[in-house]
Amino acid sequence: MDRSLRIHIVGAGIAGLTTALALRRAGFSTVVFEQSAQLGEVGAGLTIGPNAARVLLHLGLEDALQPFVRVPRHVGVLDGISGKTQSVRDRGPAYQSEFGAPLWHIHRADLIQVLAEALAPQPADLSLGHQLAQIDQDTDRVTVSFKHGASSSCDLLIACDGLKSGVRDQLFPGDPPRYTGYAAWRGLAERSRLPDPAIYPDFAIYTGPNRFFARYAVRQRSLVNIVALAQQPDWDQESWSLKADIQQVKDAYRGWHRGIHDLLDAIPAGQCFRWALHVRDPLDQWVSGRVALLGDAAHPMTPFLGLGAAIGIEDGLIMARCLSDSESVEDALARYQSARISRANRVQSESARQGLYLLNRDPSQAADRSMMGEDPIGLYGYDAVSVAI
Ligand SMILES: Cc1cc2nc3c(=O)[nH]c(=O)nc-3n(C[C@H](O)[C@H](O)[C@H](O)COP(=O)(O)OP(=O)(O)OC[C@H]3O[C@@H](n4cnc5c(N)ncnc54)[C@H](O)[C@@H]3O)c2cc1C
Structure with a gap:
């Protein structure tokens, strides 16, 4: 493919920045448009499975990420009420040797910063404060118009504008995000x-009826990330x-x-955030003409497998590989969609199934790891670097 192709990316989240970096490494230049005035992520942690760590390592980020990532040694499933450990599995070096890449925990803001800095030598490639309002396309080009009145044309638009993707609404209308009933x-x-800072196991999942609570350490173990999910049928606020x-x-x-309450008491005031969990149905098409959806815009999923960002990271590398190896935008986008859609849709449905399991079943069955987790269902073994496209 001609490396002078004009590529626009909308959305500078984890998926958009990874895609821009993968394209940069493949010799393409891109412009990323982000609606926010500055990059950043609210205070929260992220699990990066070996499937995504492999991509980030391939993109040359090992040294930049090293100060920020933590490899948990064990994952434990605990009864949410009694705190009794139901199962503990090795999740450290064993993962590295099984999957050829580590499982990491990282602060989301640190990952965004590492990705943005890797793009930084050409800062003009990132246009903040640009909210996409409308796209128009013909057979040769796409024109994007921004809310403040500016517009720009490109040969290819990659929409990484997240769960609430306006590009998706415009291309594939009729499937607005639905509230799951969970916060x-x-x-x-x-x-x-913490009264007992020696927390064990260092990655813990507490299960119980209609509740889920997980914790793991980030930032050199100085912080413990918590994720809590519970039924909240009435979401009384408009904001998500x-x-x-x-x-x-x-x-x-x-x-x-x-132990859960000790963790909650150790969160500084103003540093806890609440999300309304929304989903959209899987699509059977992510591409329309010269526009492609990528990341949560294409496959928003519930967080029960902790794989949403990871699948977007995989998408970014596959998109770059498809563009590198194809003669035309049409061919590249067809290859991208066919390489990715069934995997992403499967993870979306596995994640929903995992949620049913974690939230609705008797916690005494939570030790049955055959029903839980991403590794037993083979999601970590995927290799976006070498998979056939
Ligand atoms: C509670 C919870 C826990 C999670 N834990 C994990 C985990 O451990 N591991 C994991 O892999 N995933 C996890 N996820 C999922 C993960 O957070 C998402 O899949 C990921 O952040 C999506 O990245 P993205 O770049 O596709 O979209 P987003 O992060 O939503 O980024 C979209 C970007 O587009 C911008 N944008 C939107 N509209 C416009 C517009 N019109 N014009 C310009 N810019 C626009 C937004 O401002 C934003 O910067 C979790 C999710 C939740 C809710």
């Missing part, structure tokens, strides 16, 4: 404020993500194990 809280507890009152989370977990 997610995320926050970062200060480890030094809000600062949350810690007491509200404590109320939702009343009767649950003391």
Whole structure:
């Protein structure tokens, strides 16, 4: 493919930035348009499975990521009420040797910063404060118009504008995001404020009826990331993500194990956030003409497998490989869609199934790891670097 192709990316989240970097490494230049005035992610952690770590390593980010990532040694499933450990599995070096890449925990803001800095030598490639409002295309080009009135043309538009993707709404209307009835809280507890800072296992999942709580360490173990999911049938706020009152989370977990409450008490005021979890149905098409969906815009999923960002990272590398190896935009986009759609849709449905399992079943069955987790269902083994496209 001609490397002078004019490529626009909308959305500078994890998927958009990874795609821009993968394209840069393949010799293409891109312009990324982001609606926010500055890059950033709210305070929360992220699991990066070996399938995504492999891509980030391939993109040359090992040294840049090393100070920020943590490899958990064990993952444990605990009863949410009694705190009793139901199963513990090795998740450190064993993962590295099984999958050829590590499983990492990282602060989301650190990952965004590493990706943005890797793109930084050409800062003009990132246009902040540009909210896409409309796209128009003919057989040769796409014109994107921004809310503030500017417009720009390109040969290819990659829409990485997230779950609420306006590009998706325009191309494939009729499937607005649906509220799942579940709220997610995320926050970062200060480890030094915990009564027992020697937390074990260092990646823990607490399960119980209609609740889920996970914790793991980030930032050199100085912070413990928490993710809490509980039924909240009435989402009374219009916004999808809000600062949350810690007491509200404590109320939702009343009767649950003391260790959970110790963690909640160690989150600084104003540092806990609440999301309304939304989903959209899987699509059977991500491409229309010269526009392609990528990341959550293409396959928003519930967070029960912790793989949403990881699948977007895979998408980015596959998109770059398809463009490199094809003679035309049409051919590249057809290859991208066919390489990715069944995998992403499968992860989307596995994630929903995992949620049913984690939230609705008797916690005493949670030790049955054959029903839980991404590795037993083969999602970590995918190699976006070498898979046939
Ligand atoms: C509670 C919870 C826990 C999770 N945990 C994990 C985990 O551990 N591991 C994992 O892999 N995934 C996890 N995920 C999923 C992960 O957060 C998402 O899949 C990922 O962040 C999606 O990245 P993205 O770049 O596709 O979209 P987003 O992060 O949503 O980025 C979209 C970007 O597009 C911009 N944008 C939107 N509209 C416009 C517009 N009109 N014009 C210009 N810019 C626009 C937005 O401002 C934003 O910057 C979790 C999700 C939740 C809710």
